[in-house]
Amino acid sequence: MLIQNTSNSLVDTLRQRRQKLASLIDFPVILWSGNDSPRNYPANVFPFRASSHFLYFAGLPLPNAVIRLEAGFLELFMDDPKPSSALWHGEMPRREEIAEKIGADVAKPMVELELSVEGAATIAVQDAGTWTQQSQLLDRLVLPQIQPAGIDLELAKAIVTVRLTHDEAALAELRKAAAVTVEAHKAGMAATTSAKIEAEVRAAMEAVIIAHNMTTSYNSIVTVHGEVLHNEQYHHSLQPGDLLLADVGAETEIGWAADVTRTWAISGKFSSTQRDIYDVVLAAHDACIAKIRAGVEYEDIHLLACTVIAEGLVDLGIFKGNAEELVEMDAHALFFPHGIGHLLGLDVHDMEDLGDLAGYEEKRERSDRFGLGYLRLNRPLRPGMLVTIEPGFYQVPAILNDANLRSKYHNLVNWERLSQFTDVRGIRIEDDVLVTTEGSEVLTAALPNQASAVEDLVGG
Amino acid sequence: MLIQNTSNSLVDTLRQRRQKLASLIDFPVILWSGNDSPRNYPANVFPFRASSHFLYFAGLPLPNAVIRLEAGFLELFMDDPKPSSALWHGEMPRREEIAEKIGADVAKPMVELELSVEGAATIAVQDAGTWTQQSQLLDRLVLPQIQPAGIDLELAKAIVTVRLTHDEAALAELRKAAAVTVEAHKAGMAATTSAKIEAEVRAAMEAVIIAHNMTTSYNSIVTVHGEVLHNEQYHHSLQPGDLLLADVGAETEIGWAADVTRTWAISGKFSSTQRDIYDVVLAAHDACIAKIRAGVEYEDIHLLACTVIAEGLVDLGIFKGNAEELVEMDAHALFFPHGIGHLLGLDVHDMEDLGDLAGYEEKRERSDRFGLGYLRLNRPLRPGMLVTIEPGFYQVPAILNDANLRSKYHNLVNWERLSQFTDVRGIRIEDDVLVTTEGSEVLTAALPNQASAVEDLVGG
Ligand SMILES: [Mn+2]
Ligand SMILES: [Mn+2]
Numbered sequence: 004m005l006i007q008n009t010s011n012s013l014v015d016t017l018r019q020r021r022q023k024l025a026s027l028i029d030f031p032v033i034l035w036s037g038n039d040s041p042r043n044y045p046a047n048v049f050p051f052r053a054s055s056h057f058l059y060f061a062g063l064p065l066p067n068a069v070i071r072l073e074a075g076f077l078e079l080f081m082d083d084p085k086p087s088s089a090l091w092h093g094e095m096p097r098r099e100e101i102a103e104k105i106g107a108d109v110a111k112p113m114v115e116l117e118l119s120v121e122g123a124a125t126i127a128v129q130d131a132g133t134w135t136q137q138s139q140l141l142d143r144l145v146l147p148q149i150q151p152a153g154i155d156l157e158l159a160k161a162i163v164t165v166r167l168t169h170d171e172a173a174l175a176e177l178r179k180a181a182a183v184t185v186e187a188h189k190a191g192m193a194a195t196t197s198a199k200i201e202a203e204v205r206a207a208m209e210a211v212i213i214a215h216n217m218t219t220s221y222n223s224i225v226t227v228h229g230e231v232l233h234n235e236q237y238h239h240s241l242q243p244g245d246l247l248l249a250d251v252g253a254e255t256e257i258g259w260a261a262d263v264t265r266t267w268a269i270s271g272k273f274s275s276t277q278r279d280i281y282d283v284v285l286a287a288h289d290a291c292i293a294k295i296r297a298g299v300e301y302e303d304i305h306l307l308a309c310t311v312i313a314e315g316l317v318d319l320g321i322f323k324g325n326a327e328e329l330v331e332m333d334a335h336a337l338f339f340p341h342g343i344g345h346l347l348g349l350d351v352h353d354m355e356d357l358g359d360l361a362g363y364e365e366k367r368e369r370s371d372r373f374g375l376g377y378l379r380l381n382r383p384l385r386p387g388m389l390v391t392i393e394p395g396f397y398q399v400p401a402i403l404n405d406a407n408l409r410s411k412y413h414n415l416v417n418w419e420r421l422s423q424f425t426d427v428r429g430i431r432i433e434d435d436v437l438v439t440t441e442g443s444e445v446l447t448a449a450l451p452n453q454a455s456a457v458e459d460l461v462g463g
Numbered sequence: 464m465l466i467q468n469t470s471n472s473l474v475d476t477l478r479q480r481r482q483k484l485a486s487l488i489d490f491p492v493i494l495w496s497g498n499d500s501p502r503n504y505p506a507n508v509f510p511f512r513a514s515s516h517f518l519y520f521a522g523l524p525l526p527n528a529v530i531r532l533e534a535g536f537l538e539l540f541m542d543d544p545k546p547s548s549a550l551w552h553g554e555m556p557r558r559e560e561i562a563e564k565i566g567a568d569v570a571k572p573m574v575e576l577e578l579s580v581e582g583a584a585t586i587a588v589q590d591a592g593t594w595t596q597q598s599q600l601l602d603r604l605v606l607p608q609i610q611p612a613g614i615d616l617e618l619a620k621a622i623v624t625v626r627l628t629h630d631e632a633a634l635a636e637l638r639k640a641a642a643v644t645v646e647a648h649k650a651g652m653a654a655t656t657s658a659k660i661e662a663e664v665r666a667a668m669e670a671v672i673i674a675h676n677m678t679t680s681y682n683s684i685v686t687v688h689g690e691v692l693h694n695e696q697y698h699h700s701l702q703p704g705d706l707l708l709a710d711v712g713a714e715t716e717i718g719w720a721a722d723v724t725r726t727w728a729i730s731g732k733f734s735s736t737q738r739d740i741y742d743v744v745l746a747a748h749d750a751c752i753a754k755i756r757a758g759v760e761y762e763d764i765h766l767l768a769c770t771v772i773a774e775g776l777v778d779l780g781i782f783k784g785n786a787e788e789l790v791e792m793d794a795h796a797l798f799f800p801h802g803i804g805h806l807l808g809l810d811v812h813d814m815e816d817l818g819d820l821a822g823y824e825e826k827r828e829r830s831d832r833f834g835l836g837y838l839r840l841n842r843p844l845r846p847g848m849l850v851t852i853e854p855g856f857y858q859v860p861a862i863l864n865d866a867n868l869r870s871k872y873h874n875l876v877n878w879e880r881l882s883q884f885t886d887v888r889g890i891r892i893e894d895d896v897l898v899t900t901e902g903s904e905v906l907t908a909a910l911p912n913q914a915s916a917v918e919d920l921v922g923g
Binding site for chain 1: 500501502503504505506507508509510512514515546549550551552553554589590591607608660662663665666667669670671672673674675676681682688690691692693694695697698716718800809810811812814815816859860861862
């Protein structure tokens with residue numbers, strides 16, 4: 004349990020967050036931190052991860068704790084460790100001590116929680132032990148698979164409003180996560196030419212994160228098969244002509260995430276075809292970031308990426324026709340089938356436990372268009388939002404060999420020209436971008452993304 | 464999903480394991496592999512870990528798969544990936560292909576499982592999604608927290624019988640895990656003198672494990688507070704006079720574990736007091752391993768460790784009196800409060816999901832003696848069993864400051880002499896030992912444990 008790096012400013016921050024929430028709702032809120040999830044047997048658990056909503060308002064990753072918020076008044080419920088646990092887990096901070104650190108007004112043992120559940124809203128926590136307890140105490144089904152309803156839905160919307168833009172304390176953590184992530188990617192690049200399999204590059208990257216006493220914010224992708232979007236295999240050997248795609252991010256001790264992707268050549272040097280496509284993806288990346296500022300629709304950023312990619316592929320002779328028309332026909336999604344990015348905060352897809360409540364502006368819904376359906380964020384940008392910008396180019400067999408898609412887009416693609424790009428299976432470039440009133444700030448700007456700068460970092 | 468390094472010999476091994484099981488029971492068995500456990504939101508999951516019982520009989524870490532065994536006949540139930548999943552997860556092996564790899568006689572879609580559940584026994588899997596499914600299909604409560612009963616208990620006992628000793632295929636994996644773990648510890652030692660906090664040493668160790676495309680078999684302990692037995696904090700700074708205790712083990716891709724502890728000086732060189740205690744712990748370690756052979760009671764190994772430690776502490780003037788008598792009075796547990804070790808296999812505490820069914824010989828129960836209660840294994844040793852030997856010395860404040868214990872053992876401890884050993888908070892030396900007919904084989908013998916050899920590896 005982490006309580007060392009707290010301070011009065013933490014208390015102030017948490018108080019402000021709780022007051023913001025109190026200004027939006029008029030019912031009590033109970034948030035559980037959650038408990039360990041078992042791995043292969045009950046005592047062998049995955050590393051504990053507190054619920055993000057709890058972390059946001061309580062600030063510390065306390066296992067098996069509960070906060071109750073009402074009109075800015077904070078009660079902490081948790082049990083003091085049993086005396087016998089000191090043998091195995093050492094002297095743990097006591098309830099009163101923790102209450103002080105997070106600015107709780109009252110601290111009570113867990114058994115008293117059932118006296119205070121009347122009329123309270125909550126958000127489902129992920130582990131079964133805890134959502135069982137939530138359901139029992141609140142006398143209704145509280146399950147991570149069920150979208151919230153009633154006051155739980157009102158609470159979810161209020162939390163989205165508060166968490167959608169980041170305060171200074173959050174940004175300080177997000178910058179820390181970004182800085183360590185930048186260092187991890189540099190270490191991965193530097194380790195590549197001497198590595199034999201993907202796992203060795205992953206090790207170099209995650210070692211940086213672990214050494215900073217952080218964890219990965221999601222399961223790392225470090226793969227020569229970048230065309231498999233969520234590839235979590237690391238056993239492939241590194242071949243000189245191939246690209247390596249690394250999507251790896253750090254998460255700070257109190258839960259704030261980074262999410263960064265770079266793609267580099269295993270030999271250090273891009274082939275001319277790889278470089279051509281890389282520059283197309285980078286152009287989309289740069290155009291999107293240049294366009295970001297408060298008020299701009301994120302969907303327009305996405306469409307801009309699609310257009311720049313289509314344009315680049317026209318220039319390379321892969322697409323035939325006009326970029327705008329190609330995008331209108333969703334042809335870009337043949338090679339860029341996902342969204343341009345998502346919210347980033349305590350979760351790498353921030354608040355995705357609430358479905359599209361956070362990502363989608365009220366009354367907007369996911370499109371069923373091939374080129375838009377995977378967009379995770381569709382809101383006008385606001386100062387203090389943190390988003391990823393992650394354009395990509397992939398040759399996904401499941402798409403390019405799909406008979407329907409192939410016939411639909413047959414005349415728009417120069418398939419023969421495309422066949423010259425077989426050494427480009429997947430490229431993505433992803434940075435974490437803070438929206439400001441005037442424009443944006445790239446939190447991960449310290450990690451180069453120009454092809455030649457990346458080549459320099461890989462060496463070889 | 465891992466299917467690359469399989470072979471005909473895997474099929475043979477699995478068939479033999481299933482035949483052994485079939486010879487012990489006369490009812491059908493259904494084993495679930497389990498599914499992902501969510502971390503902070505449903506799509507952000509912990510790395511998948513298949514159930515150990517499934518892994519033992521099916522050999523591959525397949526998510527969301529089921530095997531049904533009856534009289535040596537094997538049915539595999541799993542769904543082929545949806546076409547849409549190819550975009551995100553790539554082309555996955557199909558059911559028929561996997562059935563062939565594991566030697567299944569039949570392969571069926573999951574929906575057919577409900578036709579074959581009649582009279583079948585099972586073991587609860589850890590993730591809630593799966594034990595819910597187990598309970599529904601078998602129409603009884605199947606929960607990891609509930610000890611098995613009826614045919615489930617019969618199955619558990621039969622599985623214990625089969626898994627208690629390791630076949631050649633298992634040993635090959637266990638040796639791989641041991642070898643990588645040895646390398647990880649060497650890397651940790653080498654990284655220490657230039658590291659500033661515990662996390663940096665942990666990073667060096669886990670990087671070795673990740674680089675071999677393995678995972679840790681339990682949450683690593685890398686701490687200057689070795690007296691906290693299950694310490695999972697890594698933020699403490701490394702001070703030159705302190706010891707570092709590292710309990711870190713690798714797990715192979717198909718689930719087989721290692722479990723190794725070394726303790727070394729942060730400066731590289733033990734102080735004379737640290738060295739004195741280290742040599743006591745090592746003497747216990749060596750005496751235990753020398754005594755291991757088929758037929759010996761593991762409890763006697765534990766008591767031997769207690770005696771050697773008590774003896775060493777008498778020689779150092781910390782204990783007063785006679786070693787055997789001290790152990791009879793449980794005085795050793797003031798400084799060595801845990802058991803000498805446990806079974807090791809697919810789980811780091813092998814089959815601990817079955818409570819003490821695996822660890823304790825039928826009709827034996829845990830002692831409530833202070834010096835024996837934490838013993839996890841109490842059986843006569845048999846050839847092919849793999850056990851850990853992990854004696855230790857700790858100054859646990861919760862024990863040494865306990866008023867009852869202090870008064871009970873007041874005259875047996877020279878407290879003034881003890882106060883000269885404040886720079887020894889916790890020492891443990893742990894190796895993985897295979898029981899043979901003639902004696903034993905230390906799978907982790909390549910990692911030195913002599914004080915001077917450890918000093919050489921740390922350098923500084
Ligand atoms: Mn992303
Ligand atoms: Mn152990």
